Amino acid sequence: MSTPAQVWSYRTLIANLAQRDLKSRYKKSFIGWLWSLINPATTLAIYTVVFGIILGAQAPIAGNGKLNSFALYLFCGLVVWNFFSGTINISIVSFQTAGGLLTRTYFPPECPMISGLITVAIQAALEVLILFGFMILFGNVSWTFIVVIPIFLLLACFAFGIGLVLGLGNIRYRDVSYLVGIGLQVLFYLTPIVYTIELATSKSAVLGKILRANPLTSYVYGIRQCVYSLGLPTTSNWLMMGASATVSLVVGWWIFGRYAPRVIEEL
Amino acid sequence: MSAISVDGVSKKFRLQTDQAHSVKELVTRRDRRAGHDSFWALRDVSLEIEQGSMFALVGHNGSGKSTLLRCIANIYRPTTGTVRVDGRISTLLELGAGFHPDLTGRENVYMNATILGMSKKQIDASFDDIVEFAGVQEFIDSPVKIYSSGMYVRLGFSVAVHVDPEILIIDEVIAVGDAEFQRKCFDYLYDLRRKGVTIVVVTHSTGTVEAMCDGAAWLDHGELQLVGTGPEVAAAYLGRVNEAEREARDAAQTVAVSTGAVAAEDVVVSGVEFLDVDGRASGTAIHREQCTIRISYEAARPVSNPVFGIALHSGSGVHLTGTNTKIDSVDTGKIDGSGHVDFVIESLPLTPGDYELTVAVNDEFVQHVYDRHDRAWRLAVREGTSLAPEGLMDLRGRWSLSPTE
Numbered sequence: 001m002s003t004p005a006q007v008w009s010y011r012t013l014i015a016n017l018a019q020r021d022l023k024s025r026y027k028k029s030f031i032g033w034l035w036s037l038i039n040p041a042t043t044l045a046i047y048t049v050v051f052g053i054i055l056g057a058q059a060p061i062a063g064n065g066k067l068n069s070f071a072l073y074l075f076c077g078l079v080v081w082n083f084f085s086g087t088i089n090i091s092i093v094s095f096q097t098a099g100g101l102l103t104r105t106y107f108p109p110e111c112p113m114i115s116g117l118i119t120v121a122i123q124a125a126l127e128v129l130i131l132f133g134f135m136i137l138f139g140n141v142s143w144t145f146i147v148v149i150p151i152f153l154l155l156a157c158f159a160f161g162i163g164l165v166l167g168l169g170n171i172r173y174r175d176v177s178y179l180v181g182i183g184l185q186v187l188f189y190l191t192p193i194v195y196t197i198e199l200a201t202s203k204s205a206v207l208g209k210i211l212r213a214n215p216l217t218s219y220v221y222g223i224r225q226c227v228y229s230l231g232l233p234t235t236s237n238w239l240m241m242g243a244s245a246t247v248s249l250v251v252g253w254w255i256f257g258r259y260a261p262r263v264i265e266e267l
Numbered sequence: 268m269s270a271i272s273v274d275g276v277s278k279k280f281r282l283q284t285d286q287a288h289s290v291k292e293l294v295t296r297r298d299r300r301a302g303h304d305s306f307w308a309l310r311d312v313s314l315e316i317e318q319g320s321m322f323a324l325v326g327h328n329g330s331g332k333s334t335l336l337r338c339i340a341n342i343y344r345p346t347t348g349t350v351r352v353d354g355r356i357s358t359l360l361e362l363g364a365g366f367h368p369d370l371t372g373r374e375n376v377y378m379n380a381t382i383l384g385m386s387k388k389q390i391d392a393s394f395d396d397i398v399e400f401a402g403v404q405e406f407i408d409s410p411v412k413i414y415s416s417g418m419y420v421r422l423g424f425s426v427a428v429h430v431d432p433e434i435l436i437i438d439e440v441i442a443v444g445d446a447e448f449q450r451k452c453f454d455y456l457y458d459l460r461r462k463g464v465t466i467v468v469v470t471h472s473t474g475t476v477e478a479m480c481d482g483a484a485w486l487d488h489g490e491l492q493l494v495g496t497g498p499e500v501a502a503a504y505l506g507r508v509n510e511a512e513r514e515a516r517d518a519a520q521t522v523a524v525s526t527g528a529v530a531a532e533d534v535v536v537s538g539v540e541f542l543d544v545d546g547r548a549s550g551t552a553i554h555r556e557q558c559t560i561r562i563s564y565e566a567a568r569p570v571s572n573p574v575f576g577i578a579l580h581s582g583s584g585v586h587l588t589g590t591n592t593k594i595d596s597v598d599t600g601k602i603d604g605s606g607h608v609d610f611v612i613e614s615l616p617l618t619p620g621d622y623e624l625t626v627a628v629n630d631e632f633v634q635h636v637y638d639r640h641d642r643a644w645r646l647a648v649r650e651g652t653s654l655a656p657e658g659l660m661d662l663r664g665r666w667s668l669s670p671t672e
Contacts, residue, residue, distance in 0.1 A: 016378050016381045020370060020378055024367060101365045104342070104360045105365065106340055106342050
C-alpha cells in the first residue's frame with residue numbers, strides 16, 4: 001500500500017495525468033471543453049421539463065423568501081450527483097487506461113485514480129460556479145455558499161473510496177462496469193434529486209427510511225441547505241457525511257492498496 | 268558495493284486460462300481454487316549487481332528475464348525473497364511505454380519523464396537534449412501516433428536515459444532501432460556506465476554481452492544457470508543454444524530416417540586441420556608464417572553456395588576475429604559429397620599463445636546453421652624467427668623515422 005507521502009512525491013505525475021486527460025478529451029472537437037457544460041445543461045433541461053413541467057414537481061421556497069425555481073433546486077442535487085457518478089465512472093476508466101503503464105514502470109497506482117478525481121472535481125467546480133451565478137442572478141445569496149467546500153471535500157472522499165474499489169474490481173471482472181451502469185441508475189432515483197424527500201416520505205414511510213439511509217441523500221440535502229435554502233446542514237447530516245466519507249475512504253484505500261499490485265500483475 | 272541485490276527471489280504466477288472473468292462464473296463455480304494452475308516464473312534467484320556496472324540477463328524466451336527486471340523495478344512483488352535496490356531507477360521496458368497516441372511528442376516527453384520521477388524544471392533543462400538525441404526535432408509537435416516505430420523507441424530511449432537515473436533497466440527494446448541508433452544507444456550507455464550508472468539489460472545478442480557487460484546472468488525456466496563475467500556467460504549460453512539446435516536436428520533426422528524419407532539436408536564439418544607452409548598438418552602454427560586452416564566437409568545432398576565461417580578466440584575467451592565466405596565475397600558454388608575448404612593466412616598475425624577455433628557452415632543467407640563447432644579446435648601459436656609483439660595481435664605496421672632538419 002502506498003502511503004500518502006509516497007503519493008505526494010508523485011504529485012507532478014498526478015498533475016500531468018490530469019492535464020493529459022483534459023487535453024486529450026476534447027482534442028479534435030470543434031467546441032472543445034464547452035461540451036462539458038452542454039452535457040449537464042441538457043440533463044437539467046430534460047429533468048426540468050419532465051419532472052417540473054409535465055409532472056408538476058414543486059420546489060420549496062428558497063432562502064431569500066421569494067425564489068421558487070424547481071430547475072435551480074434540481075440543479076443543486078444534480079451537481080452532487082454529477083460529481084459522484086463522474087468519480088465512479090472515471091475511476092473505472094482511469095485504472096483501465098493506466099493499467100498498461102503500470103506493468104511497464106513503477107509509480108503508486110493511486111496516482112491515476114487521484115488525477116481522475118481531479119478532472120471530475122474541476123468539472124464540478126465549474127458547475128458549482130454556474131449554480132452560484134444563477135443564485136446571484138436571482139438574488140439568493142448568503143455566506144453559507146462557503147459551506148459547499150467542506151461538503152464537496154467529504155463527497156470527494158466518499159466517492160473516491162468507492163471508485164477505488166470499483167476501478168480495481170473492473171479489471172478482474174468486466175461485469176463491474178455493467179453493474180455500475182445499472183447501479184448508478186437505481187441510485188439516482190433512490191436519491192431525492194428529481195423529487196423532494198418530504199414528497200417521497202408522504203407517499204411511503206418505508207421509502208422515506210431507505211432514502212434517509214442513503215448517504216448521498218445527506219450530501220444532496222447539505223448542498224440544498226447552503227445554496228438553495230441558505231441555511232446549514234443539521235448535525236445528524238454532518239455526522240452522516242463524515243461517517244460515510246471516512247468509512248468509504250479508509251476501507252476503499254485499504255482494499256485498493258492490498259489488491260492493486262496483484263491485479264496489476266495479471267493485466 | 269552492490270546497487271541491486273536480489274536475494275532468493277521466486278515469483279509465482281497464476282495461469283489465467285480458467286479464471287473467472289465474470290461475477291457469474293465466480294459465483295457458480297463450486298471449487299474456485301481448482302482452476303488455478305500456477306507456474307513459477309522465477310525460482311530462488313539470487314544475484315548481486317555492482318554499482319556502476321553493466322549487467323546483462325540472457326536466456327531464451329520465457330526464461331524469466333523480464334519478470335526479474337520487473338521485480339527489480341518494483342513493478343512485480345516477489346512471491347518469496349527480497350530485492351534491495353539502492354538508487355533511483357529509470358525503466359525502459361517496452362516500446363513507447365506510456366506514450367499517448369493523441370498527444371504530441373513534446374507533451375509525451377513531459378508525461379513520460381514525470382512518470383520516471385522528474386520535476387518540470389528538470390525536464391525543461393534537458394528537453395532539448397532529449398529531442399536532439401532522439402532525432403525527432405521536426406516532429407516534436409506532432410501527435411506521436413504518426414511516428415514510425417523507430418521514432419517511438421528513439422524518443423522513449425532518449426527520455427529514459429536523460430532522466431538522470433542511478434539505475435537504468437532496459438528490456439530488449441533497443442533492437443528495434445536501426446543500426447546507427449543502436450550504436451548511438453550503446454555508446455550512450457557506455458558513457459552512463461562510466462559516470463557510475465548501473466545498467467541492467469536484457470539482450471539476445473551474445474556479442475553485446477561479451478563485449479560490453481561486466482557481468483551477466485543466464486536464466487533458464489526461471490532458474491539461474493550461471494552468473495559470471497560477460498564473456499563467460501555469453502560463451503556458456505551460446506554453447507547451450509548450439510547444442511540444443513544440434514540435438515533438435517539430430518532428433519529430426521532420426522525421425523526422418525525411421526520413416527524412410529530422404530532426410531539429410533546437411534553439410535557437416537568432418538574435420539579441421541592446420542597446415543604449415545609446406546602443407547603438412549600440425550597442431551601448432553608459427554607467428555608470421557603461412558598457416559592454412561583446412562575445413563573438410565561432407566554434403567549429403569547438393570547444396571548451393573554454403574557459407575563457411577571461422578572465428579578465433581584467445582585462450583582467455585576474447586573474441587578476436589571472425590569471418591566467412593560471404594563476408595569475404597567468395598562464391599562457394601554448388602557442393603555435393605565431400606571436400607575441403609582452405610583458408611590461407613599468408614603471415615599469421617597472432618602472437619604466441621593458445622587460441623580456439625570455431626568453424627561453422629551455414630546456408631547461403633547465413634540464416635540456417637548446417638553445422639557449427641564452438642571453440643572446438645585448439646591452435647597453439649609459437650614464436651618464429653622474429654620477435655613477437657606484446658598482446659594478442661600483431662599489427663604488422665611499419666615504423667619510420669624522419670628527423671626534422
